[in-house]
Structure formats: C-alpha cells, structure tokens
Amino acid sequence: MRDNPVLRIVAKIIIPVILLFALYVQFHGDFGPGGGFQAGVIFAAGFILYGLVFGTEALRNAIPPGLLRFVMALGLVLYAGVGATTMLLGSDYLAYGALAHNLIDGQHLGIFLVELGVGITVSAVIVTIFLAFAGRNDP
Amino acid sequence: MLIETINIVLLGMLALTALAAVRLHDLFAVTMMFGIYSLLAAVVFVVLDAVDVAFTEAAVGVGISTVLMLATIGLVGRHEQRPAHRPLLPLLVVAVTGAALVYGTLDMPFFADPTAPVHQHVVPYYLGKSPEQTGIPNVVTSILASYRGYDTLGELAVIFTAGIGVLALLGLRRRKRPSKEHQTP
Amino acid sequence: MNIAGLYNYWIVILLMMTGFYVVISSGNLVKKVIGLNLFQASVFILYISMGKVMDGAVPILREGVTAYSNPLPHVLILTAIVVGVATTALGLALVVRIREAYGSVEEDDIHRQDESL
Numbered sequence: 001m002r003d004n005p006v007l008r009i010v011a012k013i014i015i016p017v018i019l020l021f022a023l024y025v026q027f028h029g030d031f032g033p034g035g036g037f038q039a040g041v042i043f044a045a046g047f048i049l050y051g052l053v054f055g056t057e058a059l060r061n062a063i064p065p066g067l068l069r070f071v072m073a074l075g076l077v078l079y080a081g082v083g084a085t086t087m088l089l090g091s092d093y094l095a096y097g098a099l100a101h102n103l104i105d106g107q108h109l110g111i112f113l114v115e116l117g118v119g120i121t122v123s124a125v126i127v128t129i130f131l132a133f134a135g136r137n138d139p
Numbered sequence: 140m141l142i143e144t145i146n147i148v149l150l151g152m153l154a155l156t157a158l159a160a161v162r163l164h165d166l167f168a169v170t171m172m173f174g175i176y177s178l179l180a181a182v183v184f185v186v187l188d189a190v191d192v193a194f195t196e197a198a199v200g201v202g203i204s205t206v207l208m209l210a211t212i213g214l215v216g217r218h219e220q221r222p223a224h225r226p227l228l229p230l231l232v233v234a235v236t237g238a239a240l241v242y243g244t245l246d247m248p249f250f251a252d253p254t255a256p257v258h259q260h261v262v263p264y265y266l267g268k269s270p271e272q273t274g275i276p277n278v279v280t281s282i283l284a285s286y287r288g289y290d291t292l293g294e295l296a297v298i299f300t301a302g303i304g305v306l307a308l309l310g311l312r313r314r315k316r317p318s319k320e321h322q323t324p
Numbered sequence: 325m326n327i328a329g330l331y332n333y334w335i336v337i338l339l340m341m342t343g344f345y346v347v348i349s350s351g352n353l354v355k356k357v358i359g360l361n362l363f364q365a366s367v368f369i370l371y372i373s374m375g376k377v378m379d380g381a382v383p384i385l386r387e388g389v390t391a392y393s394n395p396l397p398h399v400l401i402l403t404a405i406v407v408g409v410a411t412t413a414l415g416l417a418l419v420v421r422i423r424e425a426y427g428s429v430e431e432d433d434i435h436r437q438d439e440s441l
Contacts, residue, residue, distance in 0.1 A: 029280050033193075035283065037402065121299055170358065191402060200361075236341065240340070247333065279395045282396065
C-alpha cells in the first residue's frame with residue numbers, strides 16, 4: 001500500500017490529526033463524552049493506520065516492541081500507584097481527597113492521573129495486539 | 140414521534156444486518172456486516188442518551204474488533220464450509236431461550252418509565268452529589284473514575300491480561316514462514 | 325417508544341437470539357466469535373435501553389435541565405464493551421494458533437483429527 005501515492009499522502013496528513021484528537025478526548029473527558037478508554041483506542045487507531053499503509057516493519061521501527069511492553073505495564077502501575085499514594089498519605093485506597101489541600105482539587109488530580117493511566121495502557125495493548133496479528137506471517 | 144420512528148428504523152436495520160450475518164458464508168462479508176451492526180448500535184446508543192457508550196462502541200466495535208477479525212481472516216482463510224448437520228436443534232434451543240427471556244420481560248417496567256426502580260436508590264445520590272464531591276460535569280466519568288474507581292482498576296487489569304495473553308499466544312517476534320502443508324487454499 | 329411499552333425489549337431479544345444462533349450452529353470458529361460479538365452488542369442495547377428516562381437528557385450536568393438519563397448502566401456497559409474486545413482478541417489469537425496446529429478452523433475437521441489420535 002505504500003506504493004499508492006493517495007494513501008501515503010492522506011495518511012501522512014491524517015495521522016497527526018488522529019493523535020491530536022485522541023489527546024483532546026483524553027483531557028476533555030470531564031466536560032463531555034470521552035475519557036481514558038475512548039482516547040486510548042483512538043490513539044492506537046492512528047498507529048494502526050500507519051502500520052496498515054506503510055507496513056508492519058515501519059511500525060516496528062517506529063515503536064520498538066520492548067517499549068510497547070514497558071508502556072503496557074506503565075499505565076496499570078500508574079493507576080495502582082495513585083491508590084498506594086493515597087494510602088501512604090494516610091487515607092483509604094483510591095481516596096483522591098488526600099492528594100491535595102481540599103477535596104475538589106484532590107478529586108480533579110486523582111481523576112486526571114487515573115484516566116491518563118487508563119489511556120496509556122489501552123493504547124499500548126491495542127497496538128500490541130494488532131502488531132501480533134498483522135506481523136504473524138512476516139518474512 | 141420522530142424519535143420513535145428513528146428507533147423503529149434503526150432496530151429494523153439491526154435485525155436485517157444480523158440476519159444477513161447468519162445467512163452469509165463468506166467471512167469477509169460477515170465481518171463487514173458486524174461492522175455495520177456495531178455502527179448502527181452506536182447510533183442507537185446516541186438516540187438513547189448514552190453518548191459515552193456510543194463513542195466507545197463506535198471506536199472499539201467498528202474500529203478494533205473489525206480490524207482484528209479481518210487480520211484473523213487474512214491468516215486463517217475467508218470461506219466457511221457449508222454446515223453438514225441440520226439446524227433443527229439449534230433453532231429449538233434458540234426458540235426456547237427466547238421464549239424464556241420474553242416471559243422474563245413481562246415483569247419489567249415499561250420502556251423509559253421515570254419511576255422504574257433502577258432510577259431510585261443510588262443514582263439520585265450520584266447525580267445530586269457529584270458537583271460538590273468531585274466538581275466534574277460528566278457524571279459517567281465521575282462514577283467511572285471516582286465513585287466506582289476500584290472496578291475501573293479491575294477492568295484495566297483485564298485489558299492488560301488480554302495484552303499479555305496475546306503476547307504469550309502469538310508473540311511479537313518475527314517467525315519463519317510456516318511450512319507448506321499448513322497453508323491450505 | 326412510550327406506546328410500545330415492552331416491544332422494544334422483545335426486538336432486542338430477537339437480536340440476541342440471532343447472535344446466539346450463530347454461536348451454536350456454525351462450524352467455523354471465526355464465525356462463532358463474530359456471533360458472540362453480535363450477542364454482546366445486543367445485550368448492551370438491552371441494558372442501555374433500561375437506563376433511558378422519558379424526556380431525560382444526556383447525563384452531563386448543566387444549567388436548565390431537570391431530568392437526566394440514568395448514568396449507571398452507561399458505566400457498566402462501558403466496562404463490558406472493553407472487556408468484550410479483550411475476550412475477542414484472545415479468542416481470535418487462539419483461533420490462529422488452532423489453525424496452525426490442526427490446519428483448519430472447521431469444528432468437524434478438528435474433532436476428526438482429535439479422534440484419530
């Protein structure tokens with residue numbers, strides 16, 4: 001597919017827009033529909049489009065599989081780490097009020113970090129799954 | 140009246156798509172029917188005021204599930220053999236299960252009834268207390284991340300497990316091409 | 325759909341049974357997984373339609389709105405959708421491995437090869 005000029009040029013134009021839209025959905029999940037899961041899936045869709053148009057070899061060069069494994073675990077550790085932090089600060093597990101001076105600011109910070117962890121892990125897992133399926137019969 | 144018409148039209152199209160998926164034997168066409176079904180379901184979710192769910196279903200069902208099925212068909216083969224046995228027993232099982240479910244719905248409150256039990260008890264607390272306890276307008280996000288944050292941690296663990304499961308089954312390393320006898324046409 | 329009452333649920337049950345039929349009657353493993361996904365999507369429609377409130381609004385709090393649709397089924401179904409795609413990915417990975425081990429993804433061929441061992 002990388003021989004087709006239309007696909008190549010349109011993909012190069014659209015992939016940054018997709019990644020930017022994913023970041024928008026991630027951080028505006030508080031005020032409209034959106035949040036971690038949707039943002040992670042859209043972010044992964046940008047990378048999947050790159051892999052479809054330019055080949056799985058190019059996708060492997062862009063994202064090394066070791067980095068993918070590390071990022072997969074990073075989001076989950078971030079989420080669980082927020083809970084552990086609130087416990088170390090004296091409150092219950094995942095009680096976000098302990099993270100800042102007043103309850104509302106703590107909730108905002110806690111929800112922000114938690115959704116970030118969700119988005120990171122979901123995008124890494126979906127890119128991993130796609131790479132495992134699509135790269136199965138590579139020469 | 141317009142909403143009801145849209146609802147009826149969408150559910151009719153969903154039924155047609157599902158029946159087409161049953162009758163077709165080319166797996167590529169069945170996958171496309173599944174993609175159309177997911178997109179129609181996302182539109183139904185928007186009509187039913189579930190915008191977060193519609194977003195997720197459109198992204199996950201139409202995007203990721205369809206791509207995975209297409210990748211599998213590329214690895215496995217796209218034609219389904221005609222089934223050898225008659226469909227009487229599956230039809231009977233499906234009819235009995237459907238009848239049992241319809242009998243179960245006879246006790247349910249009517250569709251969109253505001254006095255249904257599911258809208259009492261805990262939900263007015265979430266809708267009322269969410270601004271002063273979390274300060275976030277989107278109630279779905281505040282329930283997902285704050286009130287029921289523990290469940291979301293478990294869900295994240297499930298996705299992580301799926302990722303490492305696929306890594307264990309298929310792996311990311313490049314492998315040699317499989318030998319000729321496994322490549323049936 | 326106020327006049328329809330319970331008919332909405334019955335149509336969704338028809339959709340569920342179509343997906344269920346594909347799961348139990350098709351011999352091809354990939355088609356079974358697709359049927360399972362059809363079944364799951366119909367169950368989601370059933371749950372979300374239980375959460376709708378007549379003349380309610382999208383559950384994002386703003387000025388001037390009195391009745392909101394129930395956000396609790398939305399949260400449950402959000403989790404269910406994501407768990408569903410995780411299950412689908414693992415199921416399809418297993419199908420790929422079965423194809424490499426047995427040479428076919430038809431149920432009858434696999435049973436025949438298993439019995440001849």
